[in-house]
Amino acid sequence: MKKPGKLQIAGIVLLSIALVIVIVYGSVALATFSRADVDLYEGGKPDAAPVEIIYNSIMFTNGNYQYAIQVYADVDKLTANIASAEAAARIKAAVAAKLGEIYESFTQAGMRVTYEEGSYFVNAVLAEYASYDDISIANGDTGYDAPTSSGKVYTGFWYSDYVVTQTTVFADTEGENWLNFAYEKLVSDGTVSADEIDFVFNYGTAYSHGLIETDADYVYRYIAPDKRVSYVHEFRMSQDERSREITIVQHSPNTASWYLTVITAAIIVTGASLLLTGNRQNKEKGK
Numbered sequence: 001m002k003k004p005g006k007l008q009i010a011g012i013v014l015l016s017i018a019l020v021i022v023i024v025y026g027s028v029a030l031a032t033f034s035r036a037d038v039d040l041y042e043g044g045k046p047d048a049a050p051v052e053i054i055y056n057s058i059m060f061t062n063g064n065y066q067y068a069i070q071v072y073a074d075v076d077k078l079t080a081n082i083a084s085a086e087a088a089a090r091i092k093a094a095v096a097a098k099l100g101e102i103y104e105s106f107t108q109a110g111m112r113v114t115y116e117e118g119s120y121f122v123n124a125v126l127a128e129y130a131s132y133d134d135i136s137i138a139n140g141d142t143g144y145d146a147p148t149s150s151g152k153v154y155t156g157f158w159y160s161d162y163v164v165t166q167t168t169v170f171a172d173t174e175g176e177n178w179l180n181f182a183y184e185k186l187v188s189d190g191t192v193s194a195d196e197i198d199f200v201f202n203y204g205t206a207y208s209h210g211l212i213e214t215d216a217d218y219v220y221r222y223i224a225p226d227k228r229v230s231y232v233h234e235f236r237m238s239q240d241e242r243s244r245e246i247t248i249v250q251h252s253p254n255t256a257s258w259y260l261t262v263i264t265a266a267i268i269v270t271g272a273s274l275l276l277t278g279n280r281q282n283k284e285k286g287k
Contacts, residue, residue, distance in 0.1 A: 012271070017271075045218050045220075046217045046218055046236055048074070048198055048236070049195075049196055049197055049198035049238075050073065050074045050075075050077040050078035050192075050196050051071075051072070051073045051074070051078065051095075051186060051192050051196055051197045051198070052070070052071070052072045052073075052198045052199075052200050053069075053070075053071055053179060053182050053183055053186075053197060053198070053199050053200070054068075054069065054070040054072065054200040054201075054202060055067075055068075055069055055070075055168070055169050055170065055179060055200070055201050055202070056069075056070065056202045056204065057201075057202065057203055057204065058202065058204030058222075058230050059204055059205050059206050059230060060204070060206060060224070060228040060229060060230045061206040061228070061229045061230065062206075062228055062229075063130070063131045063132070063206070064128065064129065064130060064131070064228060065128065065129040065131075065132070065134075065135060066125065066127075066128045066129075067125070067126040067127045067128075068123060068125045068126055069106070069111075069124045069126060069178055069179065069182070070121070070122060070123050070124070071099060071102055071121070071122040071182050072120060072121045072122075073095045073099065073120040073121075073192075075091070075092045075095055075120055078091060078092075078095065078192070078196065079091050079092065091191060094189070094191040095120065095186075095192065096117070096118075096120065098185055098186055098188075098191070098192075099120060099121075099122050100115070100117075101185060102122055102181075102182050102185055103115040103122050105181065106122065106124040106178065109178070111124040111125060111126060112124070112125040113125075124178075151163055151164040152164075155254075156254070157254065157257050158253065158254060158257055159252060159253055159254060160251075160252050160254055161249050161250070161251055161252075162249070162250040162252065163247065163248070163249050164247070164248045165245050165246070165247045165248075166245065166246060166248075167243055167244070167245055167246070168201040168235065168237075168244070168246060169201065170199045170201060170237060170242040171242055171243045171244075173242055173243075179199075183197065183239075194238075194239045195238065195239070197238075197239065198236050198237070198238065199236070199237040199238070199239070199241075199242055200234060200235070200236055200237075201234075201235040201237070201246070202232050202233070202234055202235075203216070203232070203233045203235070203246075203248070204222065204230035204231065204233075205231050205232075205233070206230065206231070207231065208231055209231065210251070211250065212231070212233075212248065212249070212250055212251075213248075213249045213251070214233040214235075214246065214247060214248050214249065215246060215247045216233035216234055216235050216246070217234055217235055217236045218233075218234040218236075219231070219232070219233050219234070220232055233248075
């Protein structure tokens, strides 16, 4: 039997190294492949109440941020069970008047507000920022403060998951804020009842559903009138559910593991090539 040549030996060594890596790190990968054990969005578009009080926290794919309060009434749905056309017209007029009062109050507070008569939709932009750096400047962040977070990190071989569970801005049901103001205005005379209102928190991100997952009620791709894009996670709550906790999961690839995978693949290819070349040379010498 002929002794193996140098290329064959080198190929065998490289393949052995690759095998050890696959056995050792492969078991780790199999044990930690799964992502965080949370209940993530799986459903379709939910049923909406006739009236919605909405808070938008939106990041667009171009890096812009927008924060807004919206109030919307579907008056056709609100009056669907009203037999009298005259009574339905009174309800519609009363809702329009309430939205007009909300519009005036938001405007007087210095918000940039739009409300077209007959649209039953008030949109009040609270703040807009070109980037996260602008948000930090507006909040007075110096860059020297120690970061704080209530999130948990679940480390896996391929990915690590950063999981945050928190309540939304609707949790404060007693404070003096514009969301509670809009709610009290709507239900003040019984024209709209509490069970006819949805509280909607829209969390918009620049990252697709593959990188950011949540337990939202609805997830969709939003294109603004100016063509800016955001992936919106919609959380709906009734008056009794305003303290609902939401879960946001960010999936981050472990670059070291991916690099190791690429390097191992390169070792296997190189080792196999050397082994095949050495075998061919040995056969040629034996002729």
